[in-house]
Amino acid sequence: MRDEQEEMLTMQMEAPEDVLGEADTLKDQLKRMARQNKLAVVSAVVILLFVLGAIFAPVLTPYEFDQQDVINRLASPSAEHLLGTDELGRDVLTRLLYGSRISLLVGVVPTVISMLAGAVLGICAGYIGGKTDVIIMRLADIMLAFPSMLLAMVIMYTLGDGLINIFLALALVSWASVARIVRSETLKLKESVFVEAAKSMGVSRLKIMCRHIFPNCLPSMIVLFTLNIPSAILSESSLSFLGIGIKYPQASWGLMVNLGRQFLYTKPWLSLAPSIAIMLVVLAFNFLGDGLRDVLDPHLKDQ
Amino acid sequence: MLLNILKRCLQALVVLIGVALLIFIMLRIVPGNAIITMMGEHANPEAIERMTAELGLNKPLYVQFFTYISGALRGDFGTSYSLHVSVSSLIAQAFPNTLCLALAAAVVAWLIGIVCGIIAAIKENSLLDRLFMGFSLFGVSMPVFMVAMVLQYLLAYKLHWFDISGINDWRGFVLPAIALGWNSAGSIARLTRSTLVEVLQEDYIDTARAKGRRRMGVILFHALRNSMLPVITMMAVQLSSLLSGAVICETIFSINGIGRLAVDAISGRDIPLLQGTILLSTALVILGNLVADCLYSVLDPRVRKGD
Numbered sequence: 001m002r003d004e005q006e007e008m009l010t011m012q013m014e015a016p017e018d019v020l021g022e023a024d025t026l027k028d029q030l031k032r033m034a035r036q037n038k039l040a041v042v043s044a045v046v047i048l049l050f051v052l053g054a055i056f057a058p059v060l061t062p063y064e065f066d067q068q069d070v071i072n073r074l075a076s077p078s079a080e081h082l083l084g085t086d087e088l089g090r091d092v093l094t095r096l097l098y099g100s101r102i103s104l105l106v107g108v109v110p111t112v113i114s115m116l117a118g119a120v121l122g123i124c125a126g127y128i129g130g131k132t133d134v135i136i137m138r139l140a141d142i143m144l145a146f147p148s149m150l151l152a153m154v155i156m157y158t159l160g161d162g163l164i165n166i167f168l169a170l171a172l173v174s175w176a177s178v179a180r181i182v183r184s185e186t187l188k189l190k191e192s193v194f195v196e197a198a199k200s201m202g203v204s205r206l207k208i209m210c211r212h213i214f215p216n217c218l219p220s221m222i223v224l225f226t227l228n229i230p231s232a233i234l235s236e237s238s239l240s241f242l243g244i245g246i247k248y249p250q251a252s253w254g255l256m257v258n259l260g261r262q263f264l265y266t267k268p269w270l271s272l273a274p275s276i277a278i279m280l281v282v283l284a285f286n287f288l289g290d291g292l293r294d295v296l297d298p299h300l301k302d303q
Numbered sequence: 304m305l306l307n308i309l310k311r312c313l314q315a316l317v318v319l320i321g322v323a324l325l326i327f328i329m330l331r332i333v334p335g336n337a338i339i340t341m342m343g344e345h346a347n348p349e350a351i352e353r354m355t356a357e358l359g360l361n362k363p364l365y366v367q368f369f370t371y372i373s374g375a376l377r378g379d380f381g382t383s384y385s386l387h388v389s390v391s392s393l394i395a396q397a398f399p400n401t402l403c404l405a406l407a408a409a410v411v412a413w414l415i416g417i418v419c420g421i422i423a424a425i426k427e428n429s430l431l432d433r434l435f436m437g438f439s440l441f442g443v444s445m446p447v448f449m450v451a452m453v454l455q456y457l458l459a460y461k462l463h464w465f466d467i468s469g470i471n472d473w474r475g476f477v478l479p480a481i482a483l484g485w486n487s488a489g490s491i492a493r494l495t496r497s498t499l500v501e502v503l504q505e506d507y508i509d510t511a512r513a514k515g516r517r518r519m520g521v522i523l524f525h526a527l528r529n530s531m532l533p534v535i536t537m538m539a540v541q542l543s544s545l546l547s548g549a550v551i552c553e554t555i556f557s558i559n560g561i562g563r564l565a566v567d568a569i570s571g572r573d574i575p576l577l578q579g580t581i582l583l584s585t586a587l588v589i590l591g592n593l594v595a596d597c598l599y600s601v602l603d604p605r606v607r608k609g610d
Contacts (some may be wrong), residue, residue, distance in 0.1 A: 014447050018340070025428065025491075039437075040526060065360055068502060093557075097355065138318070138321065139316075139319065141318050141321075142318055142321040142325060143563075145318050145543075145585050145588055145589050145592070146322065146543075146581070146584075146585050146588070147543045147544070147546040147547040147585065147588060148543070148544070148547050149546075149547030149548070149550050149551075149580050150546070150547065150550065150562075150565060150580075150584055150585070151581075153565060153566070153569060153581075154326065154329055154330070154577065154581055156569075157329075157330070157572075158329045158330065158332060159579065230444065234446055237445065237446055237448075238447070238448065238547075238550075238551055240565055241446075241448050241551065242550065242551070242554060243570070246567075255448075257446075257452075259446060260501050261452065261555075264455065264460075265456065266450055268456055271452055272449075272453075275446060275448070275452070276449075277447035278446050279441075279444050279445050279446065279449060280451070282444040282445075282446075283441065283444040286440050286443060286444050287440060291439070301448055
């Protein structure tokens with residue numbers, strides 16, 4: 001009973017800070033973005049198309065992604081094979097469609113993991129402070145000192161190849177920057193009136209972190225999420241390009257570029273088509289992230 | 304200010320030790336014994352034992368770590384498992400190439416980035432501004448290998464302006480440097496624009512204009528100088544991504560550099576070589592950040608006097 005009352009009270013106090021009205025204003029903000037920023041809308045549509053392509057790949061193409069046709073190997077684009085075939089006679093468009101499954105997964109899964117880990121660690125570091133803060137932030141400093149590609153390579157070396165390990169490697173590479181940003185948000189929120197109020201009413205530390213700090217970090221986290229997806233996609237494609245990551249029969253855009261590179265001068269589309277696919281997805285996420293940042297979290301711009 | 308710089312140096316040292324420890328741990332928990340990979344599955348057990356003892360891998364981990372750190376401090380990173388020469392000599396051969404590549408790429412990125420950023424800021428919200436900023440997002444979104452291959456195909460293969468790969472003279476660095484600098488150019492252009500736009504609204508810009516200085520002079524001598532501080536920090540951040548991109552660039556253009564050594568070390572399961580290359584690259588990034596921090600406090604009077 002007391003608990004409920006206290007919650008009501010703190011909720012009322014937060015109201016001006018936009019927690020109660022979050023869903024509503026978020027929708028309004030998105031609508032505003034849609035009106036002002038046509039590029040962001042186009043980007044969202046492009047991303048949606050790629051997602052649909054990834055889901056419905058088996059319906060969209062008559063070929064299997066590992067279906068070989070050695071007689072028709074390295075065929076130029078034609079009516080049967082819109083983007084030609086690769087060195088084993090597999091349809092390039094089919095492999096692109098199936099490859100988008102991996103690229104989108106690799107964009108989203110590690111980013112979700114690193115956002116959650118980064119948020120928990122960042123909020124703890126910022127709110128608890130003291131030794132916890134020092135330990136977490138020093139660890140983040142160490143992770144951020146590595147050139148990300150090289151760190152990912154070492155982690156892949158330790159874990160071995162495979163999709164799950166790529167998820168882990170990319171999450172390990174990117175949690176630190178999330179933690180840093182969430183921590184600085186937390187430090188700001190910690191001083192705000194509604195946290196003071198909650199504290200003075202004896203709300204537990206854990207509850208303050210979960211119910212008061214975390215929801216207010218969400219707008220910046222949404223922006224970060226959209227902007228971290230493309231960098232995860234780029235990292236995976238670079239790893240697969242180097243042959244560290246997704247292994248052969250599976251289709252990954254980076255791997256396709258790698259395999260197509262030996263025919264760069266005779267069949268440039270083999271490596272160019274997946275490269276362009278990577279660029280389009282990354283570009284779309286970047287434009288969308290930029291648009292979201294402008295409406296949700298303008299002060300992130302400088303970071 | 305001196306105290307501040309000293310504090311930064313100490314912090315950097317702590318991070319460096321942490322980095323060394325982390326690399327050491329990550330490479331020691333690899334499943335499968337490195338010696339067996341090295342000598343083959345069917346190697347004589349006695350030979351394996353002898354080799355393990357010779358490499359000091361039978362000693363407790365903390366002893367191994369201490370040996371490795373004290374060696375690294377003296378510039379001795381052990382002997383490469385796959386190439387059987389000292390890791391430091393391999394790195395000494397590769398390092399100048401990576402350094403030249405990174406510097407050339409930085410020059411490319413800075414030239415393109417700052418010039419585009421200035422033009423976009425001066426003509427804020429014009430068509431040119433939107434074009435440059437859209438283009439810079441393109442730059443950021445293109446994978447390094449894509450830029451590299453397009454350049455290779457068009458400028459080397461079709462037009463024969465440059466060699467396709469390898470470094471024979473300075474011209475060999477042109478294409479890799481553009482490919483590597485391309486991404487950074489985009490982010491530098493965006494940052495230069497946003498800081499310059501902000502600075503141009505400051506009162507002292509109006510004052511300078513009121514004193515009768517020409518617009519271009521004000522922009523170059525008053526505004527640009529004050530908007531370069533965040534860009535300097537950006538440079539340190541860029542160093543890290545340049546080294547990441549260098550791995551790809553060196554592979555595509557067959558440049559014998561640190562990144563390529565690291566890739567070779569991974570395919571050859573060569574722990575000392577991998578350890579050495581990663582440690583050196585990371586140390587370079589830490590040093591870069593330290594220099595940027597110090598430069599920042601020297602250049603910005605507010606930070607300088609604040610301490």
